[in-house]
Amino acid sequence: MKRENSQNSHMNGKGPQPEKTASERYQALRNKGNAVTDDERLLSRPTQPLVSPKEPVSTERIAEEAHAFERALNFDFTMTDPWRVFRIIGEFVNGFDVLAHIPPSIAIFGSARTKTDNPYYAAAQETARLLAEAGFGIITGGGPGVMEAANKGAQEGGNLSIGCNIELPFEQASNPYLDISLDFRYFFVRKTLFVKYSSAFIIFPGGFGTMDELFEALTLIQTKKVSNFPVILYGSQYWNGLMDWLRGTMLEVENISPTDLDLLRVSDDPQEICKLVCDAYHRNNQLEKIEPRRETSIR
Structure with missing residues (x-):
């Protein structure tokens, strides 16, 4: 999707207006009417009476x-x-x-330790770019590694790049490719926003944090706390061991059902991932038109 100019050429001879970035377009919506936010009310302080230092206290x-x-x-x-x-x-x-x-958006997760020369970095950047061009904003944890690659791809694709950072004992700095940056103290608040504002989860190779996001999403979908949305694992070489264990151990002892495995897809192709996400989004959009009272929970 090519970035469109926010305003057409005017007839007053000034020519076309400068193109607005995604963050500028959505900032205008937030500031519409100059409404005072709850945070501003909370932080405002009533005027205090002045007391002259010369007066006895x-x-x-x-x-x-x-x-x-x-x-x-x-x-x-x-x-x-x-x-x-x-x-x-x-x-x-x-x-x-x-x-x-924000526009319909996709959450992309993966290791903060992924280096720029790692093939997963390039794949995350390409996947995010394709999704951004298809009309989706990109939400990440806002840090380095795969998150940085995805936010960079979002800006290359001309759509909104969002980072939801978390305060950690070892500081995780925000990456430089963010249009919107939020900082959180609590993981569960951050995860709620990921689920609420994402139309799909794309999971790149990562560690404990990445696994936390993966199984949080699967649990919410399995228990129907949220409407079904795509959860796609990128990198079959990395994830095949997990998938084999889910099938050969967890399913074998009936701790999950066969349909639960259908909640996960594995792909090595950014183009395929983009198509899966787009198809699912249009399908869910049609379902909402056919069944307007369909339960969508917090989403």
Whole structure:
């Protein structure tokens, strides 16, 4: 899909307007009407009365300030569960506010340790580019490796590039190919946004974090907590061992059913992945028209 100019040539002689990036197009929707967000209301502070330093401070005011300061020193926010709830809510509110107007998007996962000369890096970049050209935004964890490759491909394809980063003990810096960048403290908030705003999961070779995202999606689809969406593994050489174990061990002892294995597809071809995603998206779109009351859960 070629990037279109946001405005056509005007008749006033000024010529065509500069082309807007994907982030600029969707930023305009978020700022429409200059609405004040909940975060802005939360962070605003009422005007305080001015007190001249020359005026004597009352003993009551001194005692009140001393008590407030002592309480602040001994208040550990991270150890107080009821207050932590507001921090969690804040992450949800900010995430929903930022992502509410993004186009249909695809989540791409994979190892942050993948180097730029690794074939999986090039494959992730190509897959993201094809999906972006087909009309999809790309959502990743916002870090290096496969995530960086996918965000780079999204920008090359002319569509929105989104990163949902997570705070870790070893700092994971955001990659430089992001139109929208969000930072999260809680994995479960981040994963909820991946599921809510993605029309498919593409899983490239990765470690524990990648496996977490993979089986989170499979569990939600299997238990019908979300509507069915494609989960595609890229790289048969990497994933065949897992697929053999699922069939030969997990299915053998009946811990999953044969239909559960149908939730997973394996491919080595970015073109095939793009076609699978597009076909599934159009099919689900038709189902929603035929069955408007169809359960879609949080999606």
